[in-house]
Amino acid sequence: MQNMxxxxxSASPDKCVKHTxxxxxxxxxxxxxxxxxxxxxxxxxxxVMDKTTISKTTKTITVTIFLMACFTIYMYYDxxxxxxxxxxxxxxxxxxxxxxxxxxxxxxxxxxxxxxITLDKHLIATSKxxxxxxxxxLIWMWPFGTSFGLRxxxxxxKIHGCHLTDDRGLFNQAHGVMFHHRxxxxxxxxxxxxxxxxxxxxxxxxxxxxxxxxxxxLLNDLFNLTSSYRWDSDIPVPYGRITERTEEEKKYTIPKKxxxxxxxxxHYNSHFKRSHYYTELVKFINVSTYGRQFNNQVxxxxxxxxxxxCKFYLSFENSIHRDYVTEKLxxxxxxxxxxxxxxxxxxNYELFIPSKAFIHxxxxxxxxxxxxxxxxxxxxxxxxxxxxxxxxxFVSKATYFGLEHACWICDHIxxxxxxKVVKDLRxxxxx
Numbered sequence: 001m002q003n004m005x006x007x008x009x010s011a012s013p014d015k016c017v018k019h020t021x022x023x024x025x026x027x028x029x030x031x032x033x034x035x036x037x038x039x040x041x042x043x044x045x046x047x048v049m050d051k052t053t054i055s056k057t058t059k060t061i062t063v064t065i066f067l068m069a070c071f072t073i074y075m076y077y078d079x080x081x082x083x084x085x086x087x088x089x090x091x092x093x094x095x096x097x098x099x100x101x102x103x104x105x106x107x108x109x110x111x112x113x114x115x116x117i118t119l120d121k122h123l124i125a126t127s128k129x130x131x132x133x134x135x136x137x138l139i140w141m142w143p144f145g146t147s148f149g150l151r152x153x154x155x156x157x158k159i160h161g162c163h164l165t166d167d168r169g170l171f172n173q174a175h176g177v178m179f180h181h182r183x184x185x186x187x188x189x190x191x192x193x194x195x196x197x198x199x200x201x202x203x204x205x206x207x208x209x210x211x212x213x214x215x216x217x218l219l220n221d222l223f224n225l226t227s228s229y230r231w232d233s234d235i236p237v238p239y240g241r242i243t244e245r246t247e248e249e250k251k252y253t254i255p256k257k258x259x260x261x262x263x264x265x266x267h268y269n270s271h272f273k274r275s276h277y278y279t280e281l282v283k284f285i286n287v288s289t290y291g292r293q294f295n296n297q298v299x300x301x302x303x304x305x306x307x308x309x310c311k312f313y314l315s316f317e318n319s320i321h322r323d324y325v326t327e328k329l330x331x332x333x334x335x336x337x338x339x340x341x342x343x344x345x346x347x348n349y350e351l352f353i354p355s356k357a358f359i360h361x362x363x364x365x366x367x368x369x370x371x372x373x374x375x376x377x378x379x380x381x382x383x384x385x386x387x388x389x390x391x392x393x394f395v396s397k398a399t400y401f402g403l404e405h406a407c408w409i410c411d412h413i414x415x416x417x418x419x420k421v422v423k424d425l426r427x428x429x430x431x
Contacts, residue, residue: 134163135414137406138174141183141190142166143205148402153410156403162410164403172197176413178406179223181206181213188218199419203227203409207239207401210430211319223422227409228429230323231351235412237405238323240330240398242353242390252391255308255336260378261287262310262337264303267318268293274316274342277367284371287314304335311384312359312374313337320344325352333357333396338377338387340370354390 142148150166153159171177171194181204184191196202204223206213227235245252268291269275281287290296290306298306307313313332317324322344329352332339339358341349346360364370377384399405422428 132161132414134161135176135410136163136165136170136174137410137413138168138170138177139164139166139406140168140177140179140192143180143183143402145183148400148406151403153407156400157407159407159411161414162407164406164410168192174200176201176203176225176409178203178205178227178409181216182208184216184219186216186218188216201225201413201419203235203413204422204425205405205409206429207405209317209319209321209324211321213429215426215430217426219425221421221423223425224420225409225412226422226425226428227405229325230429235405235409237399237408238352239326240333240352240396242394243397245391245393245395249395252388252395254388257309257311259288259306259310261285261312261314261340261374262290262306263287263314263316264290264298264306265293265316266291269318272318273320274314274318277316277342277361278314280367281371284368285374307332307335307337310337311378312340315339315341315343315358317341317343322348323351325349327398329353329358330396330398334398338384340374353396354394356387357390358387 139150147166150164153162153164165174171192174197177192177200179191179202201224202222203225204219205227207229225234227233227237229238230236263278265274278287288306288310290298313335315328315332317326317328320343325343325348329339329341329343329349333353340361341358342361343349346355346362349358349360359370359373361367361370364373377387
């Protein structure tokens, strides 16, 4: 309990409200942990019994009540046992493939698969957990000021026992509060000003790379959980996922192609690595370009039609960071183009998608060699089709921005009762 007191204080935004727990007859030093409280108290109790004369019946009742109180404290504050703790820090795919199915996939040649640990937790969930009151997650601020709608997590993602709300009047009842980094004021003036309820978990949520995210110094010791595209987040939610094809989903048909290589870019910066690479690549192969930089902007419908009509799509990230694999990749996969990627190393991409689902520029010594390879694939249908064999068993799906993150965050809070503080957010994310 002594440790819990410091946690609550350090994680409060502006006010420190101490919460202490003492048991009559014990020093505060003895009440630091439910287990120590139990054994130390019994020793003390036995010594008292040696010097006093209390009836056997009274002694039995007293010990029973005392043990029940200690057991209640222990059950309430002890961390939920995490059956998957051995996966901490491991690369875990957030998708709809259970461990059992994942193991069967590994038998397939040229396929790699990581199981959905959260889904496995669902499979071992007990009826007792499902009978618990709903976990309330308060969305304190809408990302970029835009509501993503509060559909039930149960119908959207088969996540049960979660209640999402943007009603700040429920702040004191909320089990968790979700904050979008890009909408937090530098002086924290738009953060909660009320005293923070004990054990309420604050979640830092961000889907932008460190290059495109300004650090805020006052965020250290403020949050309890992190959620981002990174696998080492407390609640990792990537931009997309590969899921096992269901019987209801039709066999994949490759869209008709009338373009070789395409690139749609909304923010062009001549200093980015992708811009330099494009400048060299276009010397050796034709690239159909779209966006403000090329005086050829497209809307959402045009975007889908263009990408699906291209054999290859340049899924070039605007900055290079571990795990930063965005919708540029997953949209291309979903629309039937073969992604040509610039981003983290190939090994990092293969934690998200099959190795034969994409082409990495690092596999080639220069843009010219890449252009030669793309030309070869264009002329050899059999070689080109090898980039679609994975679709026989799997489909690519983009993450539902906002709602899906909120549901997974709520699910994590519901299943994990232990309490911690993110001590140094700046070092962890910005390095």
